[in-house]
Amino acid sequence: MEFKTTYYKTPIGTAEIVGDKDGIQSISVIDIDLPSSHEITNNLPQCIQDCVTQLDEYFQGKRKEFNLKLNPKGTDFQKKVWNELKTIPFGKTRTYLEQTKHIGDPKAIRAVASANGKNPIWIVIPCHRVIGSDGSLTGYAGGIWRKKWLIDHESPVKQQSLF
Structure with a gap:
């Protein structure tokens, strides 16, 4: 079966979702403005339809x-890093150093950061929850x-506007 693609408009850009019967291969944000509604067609694999539904609920x-069902393409090390990202709870963040300790190799900080940057499944594998040691959004x-x-959206404490 060939990969199928659909587009889903989010509050922060258009998501391009690619998958097949084996699962979601990628979700990426693209800077293309699409019409305000998204359309799910019947010929899309169930995993893509489920993905759109769950992203909708998330937003x-x-x-x-x-x-x-996820099926990201990457090296064994990258997949190990991506699996560890999925353990960061909603509304929480972890530093790159903490992330390297979680995978069992505190000296691999550059490799972990590189693998985070190659994460092919936007939001669902939450690399946005990894921050710099000083708390910066790097x-x-x-x-x-x-x-x-995304971090603000997941925060249990919502910032109130003074105006």
Whole structure:
């Protein structure tokens, strides 16, 4: 079966979702403006339809965990890093150093950061939850403003406007 692609408009950009019967291969944010509605066609694999539904629930604040069949392409090390990213709880962050300790190799900080940067499954594998040791929002392929938006969206404490 060939890979199928659909596009889903989010509050922070258009998501391009690619998958087949074996699962979601990639979700990436693209800077193309699509019409405001998304359309799911019947010929898409169930995993893509489920992905759109779960992303919709996530952006509406109704979903904190994803339950999707994933099939990212990468090296064994990258997959190990990506699997560890999935253990960072919703609304929490972890530093790159903490992330390297979680995978059992505190000296691999550059390799872990590189693997995070190659994460092919946006939001569902939450690389946006990894921050610099000083608390800074460093390194995010989708742009730092999106990383900030996602962390704020997941924050249990919502910032109130004074105006």
